[in-house]
Amino acid sequence: MPSIASDTGRHVTIDRRPGQYLSFPDVCLTDAGTLVCVYRQGDQHVATRFDLLNCTSHDLGRTWTKPRYLVPGVGHCPRMTRLPGGKLMIIDDQSQSTFVSMDDGAIFLRQSCAGSYIPIPDRVLPLRPDLYLTTGHTHQGESAPPKIRQAPSMQMVYASRNQGGAWQPYSVMVFDPNLVLCEASMTRLEDGRLLAILRENSFVHEPMYICTSDDEGVSWTPPRPTPLIGHRPCIGLTPSGRLLVTYRNVAPDGGTAAWMGSLEELDTDYAVHGLHPDTDNPRPTPQGLLVENEAGRESCLRYCLRPMTDPERARATLSAEVLVESAQQNACALYFCGWWRLTPEALLPPAPDAAPTALERGKPVRLTLRHSPGEVRAEVNGEHAGTYPVDSRRAEARPILVGNANTREHNGGRHFWRSLSLSVTEPRYERDYTWSWEHTQGHPDAWAQARVLEMANDREANFGDYGYSGWTALPDGRYFCAYHHAASAEPGYEPGRSCHIRGTWLEDSDFTPQPPREGP
Structure with a gap:
């Protein structure tokens, strides 16, 4: 596949410190041009201690401030959104909180979320002042059907009528007894429809799936397969109107990957990897x-x-x-x-x-x-x-x-x-x-070789030690993606205990389909 993994000029370390497992980041650009990154600090992947941290960059990601505590002692998998009017909102499941900044990420004020607990929430999606949506999944029951080897997952949509102060169940996005569909990421298309892309967690190389809604998330189409195989996707529209998805690649060659294209290209069936x-x-x-x-x-x-x-x-x-x-x-x-x-x-x-x-x-x-x-x-x-x-x-x-x-x-x-x-x-x-x-x-695997961009390869790492990501468009036409990365080839790597936060700059030209390798 096309790769920028070895292009050192494309990558930057956002935060890396011995003894800290730094993971699950998201990133957002403020109206003033500041990049804000939020992530979890812990002792291992399945952490026994937790903190939420954030840091900022004033030069589009080249240098970063020292990390600051967003909230100590709690935190898991935060997501961040720039809301109308320039506010930043972070939502986190373990702390059951939203954090709002009115000053480009300098100060965040914490607000406990009333109502429903939302496991591994997506970015908050503001449809209008009285309707904010997010989505999260729950596993139903204690039994593990043998076809999926875990409790079935239900992806729910949650709504807030008071701009994030309280959340209630809004609709069921998808539930399928043969597919473990979870970790959905939503975006609003130019025609007003909502599009969600979901991780599939059966570990049998099922692809990610998509659903759409034309009634503001009240009802959703049945899930349809995509050509991408990944976990914890982050989807959004680029300024050119194309979709960009960053994700953990769980096809046979593991790493952090990205894809860009149209909905029609995404809404196709399986591609060999x-x-x-x-x-x-x-x-x-x-x-x-x-x-x-x-x-x-x-x-x-x-x-x-x-x-x-x-x-x-x-x-x-x-x-x-x-x-x-x-x-x-x-x-x-x-x-x-x-x-x-x-x-x-x-x-x-x-x-x-x-x-x-x-x-x-x-x-x-x-x-x-x-x-x-x-x-x-x-x-x-x-x-x-x-x-x-x-x-x-x-x-x-x-x-x-x-x-x-x-x-x-x-x-x-x-x-x-x-x-x-x-x-x-x-x-x-x-x-x-x-x-x-x-x-x-x-x-x-010619399709994947031409169209899936490898940002960082980590095929020797524990799969949980890489690939959760978030991205944002930059004013110079590029994109900045933050993700956690294990650097498994480096000395000192311990599976499940070594991870840092990395950033990569992407460009539209990275996603020009590459010509297939010639046959005889």
């Missing part, structure tokens, strides 16, 4: 997309394809044509209700004690896997190769992956991927998804 740190692996050849690597993390390969949302009802077919010349046990595989491993001589099914299917060495193999609720049927070169029971009620039945079965060890080999195709029929959602790829087209 990949992990391939070595720019020369894989590489196009006339025989196929060649994966050739030693074992280890530096040259690993994995693509995530569209998962099944409701495998209890879904039907799916995954096909691949591959020529395997050499492969360690984790080198060449497809995940489809379990890892199907390919060697030069055999297909190894995921079922315990299942007999391998012999393959002819030196010849491409055409593998087709068909899921119907409760089973997977395998075909090799058009011939039936076994039917295997699966538990379609469990989350493990949902992901669909190709590449290395393990991206760290025993994954060296040499194999040519010639084609892939996937179809998923979801009766519950009245959705028929199809995708196909031939090696002459370049890389399977």
Whole structure:
């Protein structure tokens, strides 16, 4: 994907101090041109001590003041909005407060929020003086259905009639028993509709979803998938009228990412995302997309394809044509209700004690896997190769992956991927998804490679240690994004205990689609 991660002139450290886990920032530009950043200080990701801090910049982010306490001893995941008239409003869930500044962030006055508790609130969205909205999610019940492995999430919209002094439940944005939709971010479109983009938290590479409302948030459309895979999105309209989304990238290659485009581009279905740190692996050849690597993390390969949302009802077919010349046990595989491993001589099914299917060495193999609720049927070169029971009620039945079965060890080999195709029929959602790829087209994740901007890569970090972000437009036409970042490659990193606040400048030209890498 296009990346500015190594462009040191694009990045600045906002706050970094030993012994402090600094995270969950948001940023806003005041009418006077001051940038204000708010964030949490703690001892670890799941903190046992908390403070809310803020700092300011008077030169569009190049230098920052020392942090000041917004409120000590409490605070979690603040969001900040510039309201009509120039006021700044911060809302925070753990402190159950709003903080208002009338002087460009020099002083914030705290006001306890009466009414409803709002977990992980979004930025306050002022529709008119007597109607402010925000949104937050709650997990319903204590049981964890096996398809999502956690209590189902309900995303609620909350309204304030007195400009943030009290909040009450306003509407249900979305509730889906097969999707953990949460951490919504809302914006108002130019035509007056509201648009929300939501994190999906099943950890099966579901994308983010969007909903829209044409009645000021009273009712919402059913959720629709986007091409982006991420957590804690922050969405808004740019001065040019395009949408900008910053988010934690939870596709196979983790980091902090951004996307810019139109609603029509966002309102499309799934896009394949990949992990391939070595720019020369894989590489196009006339025989196929060649994966050739030693074992280890530096040259690993994995693509995530569209998962099944409701495998209890879904039907799916995954096909691949591959020529395997050499492969360690984790080198060449497809995940489809379990890892199907390919060697030069055999297909190894995921079922315990299942007999391998012999393959002819030196010849491409055409593998087709068909899921119907409760089973997977395998075909090799058009011939039936076994039917295997699966538990379609469990989350493990949902992901669909190709590449290395393990991206760290025993994954060296040499194999040519010639084609892939996937179809998923979801009766519950009245959705028929199809995708196909031939090696002459370049890389399977060409869309993401061209359109998702990597601000900071942190693939070696604990996923919670990066990527919550907020952004604001600058008067010089750029954008400034604040996010938490682990710097996992640096000495002293401890998963879940090391994090700092970083800022990055973005430009419209960063989001000009990049030409796909050429095939043979």
